Amino acid sequence: MTHSEPARAAACRTRSPAVRPFAAVAGTGITVYGCEQDEADLFREMAPRFGVRPTIVEAAVSEANAAVAAGNRCVSVSHKNRIPDRALRALSRAGVVYVSTRSAGCDHVDVEYANSVGITVGNVAYSPDSVADYTLMLMLMAVRGAKATIRRTDAHDYRLGDERGKELRDLTVGVVGAGRIGTAVMDRLRGFGCRVLAHDIRPTTPAERVPLDELLQQVDVVTLHTPLNADTHHLLDRRRIEGMKRGAYVVNTGRGPLLDTQALVSALESGGLGGAALDVLEGEEGIFYADRRNGSIENDLLLRLQGMPNVIISPHSAYHTDHALVDTVENSIVNCLDFESRKQHRT
The missing domain is CATH 3.40.50.720 (NAD(P)-binding Rossmann-like Domain)
Structure with missing residues (x-):
């Protein structure tokens, strides 16, 4: 739960x-x-x-x-x-x-x-709006392939990419955790016209409430807003990630260990997932909030994720307004x- x-x-x-x-x-x-x-x-x-x-x-x-x-x-x-x-x-x-x-x-x-x-x-x-706004930004960037587009234009390659973006109104989005931030995310999603599913132990949410495994099987995008505790550590583990729709996207602005990062990387490298947008990451301590331009980074999974054109990483900054x-x-x-x-x- x-x-x-x-x-x-x-x-x-x-x-x-x-x-x-x-x-x-x-x-x-x-x-x-x-x-x-x-x-x-x-x-x-x-x-x-x-x-x-x-x-x-x-x-x-x-x-x-x-x-x-x-x-x-x-x-x-x-x-x-x-x-x-x-x-x-x-x-x-x-x-x-x-x-x-x-x-x-x-x-x-x-x-x-x-x-x-x-x-x-x-x-x-x-203000829950700080993280909610940022979550929608990451979600839109992920489904529109913004990282690859920006990389090409930074290199003065102004051709369209091979992959077309997706419109949120055509997608089903799953929100895991319907507290203040999760609810603010759902409020914003309604304006895009997409179907929204929610998973939470609260009896009422402003969206259709379903069990987690069922949500993951149905959604095109899942976004995590549940606190980190013993019950939610690796909430999205290998089994659940492998059970997601092929080509789905994962957005995490909650806490890094909500995701099994190794399983996420494997699913992205195999093409099982379409992409990810992560503001938090397992092992971010000592890396995020520091200038590491001239130092080595002892986090192989972070480096592999950053090398992928369909993965967006930001340094735990969604709250920063x-x-x-x-x-x-x-x-x-x-x-x-x-x-x-x-x-x-x-x-």
Whole structure:
């Protein structure tokens, strides 16, 4: 079974960007780790309005710098780096009792271990439109063969390609995970006139709801929007990928390990699948968000995927919009204030 986005709250707690705190806890200190310049500017801009004192740390949270949080019960962390257990222990020793991750997912934190050392973990809600828009962009690029077209024109070859593109209205699209983002994707798909199928454990979705294996057998495009957990790791495994329609496309803007990457590569190389558009990838850690132009990449599957004309790769950037960044910073602050005021919102 797969889980929609609200199911994350079983492990970590989420606030909606539409809700504001009832009251700020004056003078609350928040240590902000892994904070890049654009985030730092927003934290400093919003701090007076919320009555908080942010301590900005550019480096990701670690055992070595956890002591910087001493005196602050709440910290905010980035999703770009996994938080090791030893860092959680060090935060706990420094007096931290709440970690707000600036992401919708918590798979980079061992939430159960955090709880065992006295730390509650909360995630944030941000504009679902950021990822939904990007998903539709990737979907359109995939079915129109945009990568091959751009490659040819970059080389000044302006001939039409051998393969014609497909129109979404002629296709059946499957959405796996009908949380806020999956629902926003389905809202957009209705405008294209295509048939939409959904798979989710929620009793109602804005589309026809079918079992996962049945969905995969029927759709021309599948897009993944379910959180990553033990149940959804390799949700699209070799068996399910081989059971998809010949020539179908896979779009993933959720989490890399939702897909069995080796099985995906095999299906693409054999011609079983028509293409893929991936904003996330297994083994992306240490590669995405870094300039690797002059270094080697120790991920053979990534290199094989990037060499394919029918595969689009982007570096986990679907969420990266002005609006979503404001939501993320604001709701990370709100999470901490709610925790301090004991007005924690449980989904």
